Amino acid sequence: GIQVEQSPPDLILQEGANSTLRCNFSDSVNNLQWFHQNPWGQLINLFYIPSGTKQNGRLSATTVATERYSLLYISSSQTTDSGVYFCAVETTNFGNEKLTFGTGTRLTIIP
Amino acid sequence: EAQVTQNPRYLITVTGKKLTVTCSQNMNHEYMSWYRQDPGLGLRQIYYSMNVEVTDKGDVPEGYKVSRKEKRNFPLILESPSPNQTSLYFCASSSYTRLGYTFGSGTRLTVV
Numbered sequence: 378g379i380q381v382e383q384s385p386p387d388l389i390l391q392e393g394a395n396s397t398l399r400c401n402f403s404d405s406v407n408n409l410q411w412f413h414q415n416p417w418g419q420l421i422n423l424f425y426i427p428s429g430t431k432q433n434g435r436l437s438a439t440t441v442a443t444e445r446y447s448l449l450y451i452s453s454s455q456t457t458d459s460g461v462y463f464c465a466v467e468t469t470n471f472g473n474e475k476l477t478f479g480t481g482t483r484l485t486i487i488p
Numbered sequence: 489e490a491q492v493t494q495n496p497r498y499l500i501t502v503t504g505k506k507l508t509v510t511c512s513q514n515m516n517h518e519y520m521s522w523y524r525q526d527p528g529l530g531l532r533q534i535y536y537s538m539n540v541e542v543t544d545k546g547d548v549p550e551g552y553k554v555s556r557k558e559k560r561n562f563p564l565i566l567e568s569p570s571p572n573q574t575s576l577y578f579c580a581s582s583s584y585t586r587l588g589y590t591f592g593s594g595t596r597l598t599v600v
Contacts, residue, residue, distance in 0.1 A: 412591070418596065419594060420578060420591040422591070463531075473536055473544065474519055475533055476531075478531040
């Protein structure tokens with residue numbers, strides 16, 4: 378099956394810093410999403426981004442589908458940004474639009 | 489508000505006692521699925537449903553059942569829970585118009 382790798386696995390930053398999270402995937406995908414899992418375990422949808430660039434406030438994402446990677450940028454980090462960030466790619470197999478998740482990047486923002 | 493609602497959020501149960509985790513979405517989505525999240529193993533798909541009365545196994549279906557009698561509801565049934573089913577469970581839904589997946593808030597299940 379498809380492989381999804383995220384880097385770095387862990388990231389510790391001071392409040393106000395910027396960061397870039399990377400997601401590489403091994404095969405063509407229908408779609409890609411970025412999620413934030415907060416300390417309470419909830420998965421919050423950040424971006425639905427099969428290709429191109431999107432921005433939402435301090436967060437932006439870019440997916441280059443032809444090169445099989447996506448980047449998530451977080452600017453001016455806040456403590457509430459802490460948590461685990463997952464990218465998930467969607468593939469279709471006999472009608473099953475399955476999401477395959479990466480291993481995640483654990484982000485810790487220090488005040 | 490568009491959302492996927494799971495209940496309960498937390499559940500502690502004993503081995504062998506049947507339980508159901510409910511999932512409901514209000515977005516008229518055709519596609520629904522269940523995932524479990526375990527340390528070191530990530531999120532894995534349990535079952536999915538492409539529409540009413542259409543369900544199929546995902547990657548880790550053993551010990552689980554599902555049904556899709558109505559478009560909005562997709563309950564996960566554990567007929568005889570065992571400790572290895574202790575996990576964080578998520579329900580998700582999406583539309584074939586491809587606007588991405590919406591996840592429920594999760595159900596943390598402990599089987600003792």
